[in-house]
Amino acid sequence: MYKTVYDFIVDAENRDDKGITFINGSDNEVYISYAQLFEKSRKVLGVLQKKGLRKKDELIIQIEDNEQFIKVFWACILGGIIPIPLSVGYNEEHKQKILRIWSILNNPYCISDQRTLHSLEKVADAETYSSIVKQSIYLDEIKNSNEVGELISPKPEEIAFIQFSSGTTGDPKGVILTHKNLITNISALNEAWETSKSDSSLSWMPLTHDMGLIAIHLASTYKKIQQYIIPTSVFIRRPTLWLLKTHQHRVTQLYSPNFGYKFLLDNYKKNQIYNWDLTCVRLLANGAEPISTSLCQRFLEEMKQFGLKYETLNTVYGLAEATVAVSVPKLGNSFVPVTLNREALEVGQKIQKTVEEKKGITFVEVGPAVRHCSFRICDSNNYVLDDDFIGHVQIKGENVTSGYYNNESATKDAITADGWLNTGDLGFIHNNSLVITGRTKDIIIKNGQNYYSHDIERVAENVKDIELGNVVACGVPNETKAEEDLVIFVKCKQSYDITTAEKELKRELTKQLGLNVHQVIPVRKIFKTTSGKVQRSKMKDFYKELILS
Incomplete structure (x- = not known):
């Protein structure tokens, strides 16, 4: 039906029956129809073009307000401008990331509020800051725009936008996403989720994250279904608002990584009366980070009293390099846990199923490949492995990026000689489903054996008062021993007895996994991305700085 993202945004011009409701609290909602959004976006485009932006220029979008963000993003698509969505942050490291991205781009502009733009002065050299100021647009400038911009229709193979990684360490890599990549994956995702005009979506995920922007907002816009968007900051303050609004608006599609399900359960009071009816929900997508089967089961069990059906949970897999989605299980089937012997998880090994709790580690099936995408499993020499053998997950298809923006070296490293992209993930194929x-x-390599960080963390959570998301396991190189030391970070309050916890942690990990813990480090903060994904590299850097000091 559509060949470009531009096509389905232009199609919004005459759609005034549905749109987006921006939810900022229990009694604070603003509805804007698709037609109104299109009209407002054209006026924003008028401002951008007046400021000198032309086709193929890049625009860094640093906007916290969801309505403003969408209007600017749509304006870019309508005018052939390449949007670069980036989360807003005020620490020095985040600002340095903005500067590194600025240096990668060809003819960059930036749009944000005055506070955000002026904060870059403290970290940028005079020349760079001067160029940023010259090519910046303040949000105030687009609020009262009246002149509509010139629409520029793109070709399917042209770049729609660049998705930079949500991490904040190292050199940022911008994933190139063409209109064809996006249309291919969005239509495949809507097909897998059986999205129809009677559906509606609700999300608290950041629009700077591929799940929030592509899998939810753009996929919903493609189908012109009713959307409800809660700012991430509002969800953090009041997570139960997510399900209250689901109940009130009879929403059919919900989405969240592990973080969201756990955060809601942690803030949900069992002795409080919630008059929710969740029988309307037919899709509950879980992705964007390793999926905890115990958390899934706990959430479904707790929400059963409100009519949430067990088979609504859809455990999915994807990454920015695939646009967003790689695999989706068949809708309506219960999710499938797979428990394996943790001593047989090395690349090239055949999986060994087990029922022994001490030996077992549980994963979950994430379904067959979506339409127009393929996956395969390879060993470390790039030889394709049979089903049920663990190896490197590689993907190929019309949804898969051609590479990283202005970064030939990273592109060459990621794509194999025969044209497959290495995801950086490990897994296996079982009954046509990816795990x-x-x-x-x-x-983490200890005593010649491979251990997964998240497996160590799940075992650590058996220790009293240590919860999911509050413990991080890292392997830190020890040059003297020529192996990695296991370091455990535990988020705790000042009153927490870390000495007792350290003893119990070491005992539990030795007992269950035969591992010796080098050090347990109490921390007040665990570094995470905006979607709640742990940033292990930053935790390692923190440890190195701690040792040096």
Whole structure:
């Protein structure tokens, strides 16, 4: 039906029956129809073009307000401008990331509020800051725009936008997403989720995250279904608002990574009366980080009293390099846990199922590949492995990026000689369904055996008062021993007895996994991305700085 993202945004011009409701509290909602959004976006485009932006210029979008963000993003798509969505942050490291991205781009502009733009002065050199100021647009400038911009229709193979990684360490890599990539994956995702005009979506995910922007906002816009968007900051303050609004608006599609399900359960009071009716929900997508089967079961069990059906949970897998989605289980089937012997999880090994709790680690099936995408499993020499053998997950298809923006070296490293993209994940194929076992970079090697960080963390959570998301396991290189030391970070309050916890942690990990813990470090903060994904590299850097000091 559509060939470009531009096509389905232009199609919004005459759609005034549905749109987006921006939810900022229990009694604070603003509805804007698709037609109104299109009209407002054209006026924003008028301002951008008046400021000198032309086709193929890049625009860094640093906007916290969801309505303003969408209007600017749509304006870019309508005018052939390449949007670069980036989350807003005020620490020095985040500002340095903005500067590194600025240096990668060809002819960059930036749009944000005055506070955000002026904060860059403290970290940028005079020349860079001067160029940013010259090519900046303040949000105030687009609020009262009246002159509509010139629409510029793109070709399917042209760049729609650049998705930079949500992490804040190292050199940022911008994933190139063409209109064809996006249309291919969005239509495949809507097909897998059986999205129809009677559906509605509700999200608290950041619009700077591929799940929030592509899998939810753009996929919903493609189908012109009613959307409800809660700012992430509002969800953090009041997570139960998510399900209250689901009940009130009879929403059919919900989405969240592990973080959201756990955060809601942690703030949900069992002795309080919630008059929710969640029988309307037919899709509850879980993705964007390793999926905890115990958390899924706990959430579904707790929400059963409100009519949430067990089979609504859809455990999915994707990454920015695939646009967003790689695999989706068949809708309506219960999610499938797979328990394996943790001593047989190395690349090239055949999986060994087990029922022994001490030996077992549980993963979850994330379904067959979505339409126009393929996956395969390879060993470390790039030889394709049979089903039920663990290896490197590689993907190929019309949804898969051609590479990283202005970064030939990273592109060459990611794409194999025969044209497959290495995801950096490990897993295996079972009954045509993909199972992800972990990230290559999150493996900790001890005594010649591979251990997954998240497996160690799940065992650590058996210790009293240590919860999901509050413990991080990292392997830190020890040059003297020529192996990695296991360091455990525990988020705790000042009154927490870390000495007792350390003893119990070491005992539990030795008993269950035969591992010796080098050090347990109490921390007040665990570094995470905006979607709640743990940033292990930053935790390692923190540890190195701690040792040096």
